Amino acid sequence: MLICLPLTGFALPLIEELYFRGFLLPRIAHLGRLAPVINTILFSLYHLWSPWAFLSRVLFTFPGYWLAWRHRDIRISIGMHVGSATILATLGTLALALNLI
Template structure:
């Protein structure tokens, strides 16, 4: 009984959970929009990830490190690996590839349906949003000097394919999921839904993100190995990043 009570005390309340997730992302989004309206010297995509390096990622990683220090006596990532089981690297890759294939199916089924569903809202908002903030407007992006484009692509690759997914998975699927384990199998669902909503800068892809990341979140929770979700997340972002770079440098 004492062990159970000790475990429960280490969990976090839902209000604190919401604060941990939405205060950092709200701060990032607000600063991103504010600076974006003041300048357009660098692409919005590069601006966003530079701000993430100084605002979002340090806060998320800092929460994990501070929790480890508080609970285990030293700054580490231990609080993200609280119930971690070892797994062969080839099994992790296999899970990652299967989940990536599932994400591909969702991209041609759920994504178009969601776009159609939210089209009335997004079409009304589109004229109100400066073209500067539209990451999909490749023609606008190509107006920047080549050295800026190269810097944007390199930064996007490093931060979107490697740094961002790893920190987010350590924070969401590792630390936060373990802190609400009192909800049992609903914990991955709760974290996945909040993870989707936390993308305030991309508000019209929530259903797609939930459908894509829920299986990865659940498998990582069931197998007690967040390397599965990290691998999957990196694969997804690698695909989107390569697609972006290819579009930028297409003739």
């Protein structure tokens, strides 16, 4: 779990943000106000191993992604995604280590 924590809590969310908000979002900017909506939907569809979380993923991530698009600052979405993933991965590791789950 200690090896997995930096990967799932930090590295993978950072890579996802660099691709979805850093690379893809500027390339669909010609769609105007639909760009962050489509980007959020594509990001949620990318997590196809958890289709039951699609709607909540769209609803909870869209505000941060919209702010990143509006202010043209990827640091907003990076902070949101990496921060929440790190907290959840840390809590999950602690729960396993303390034999709570």
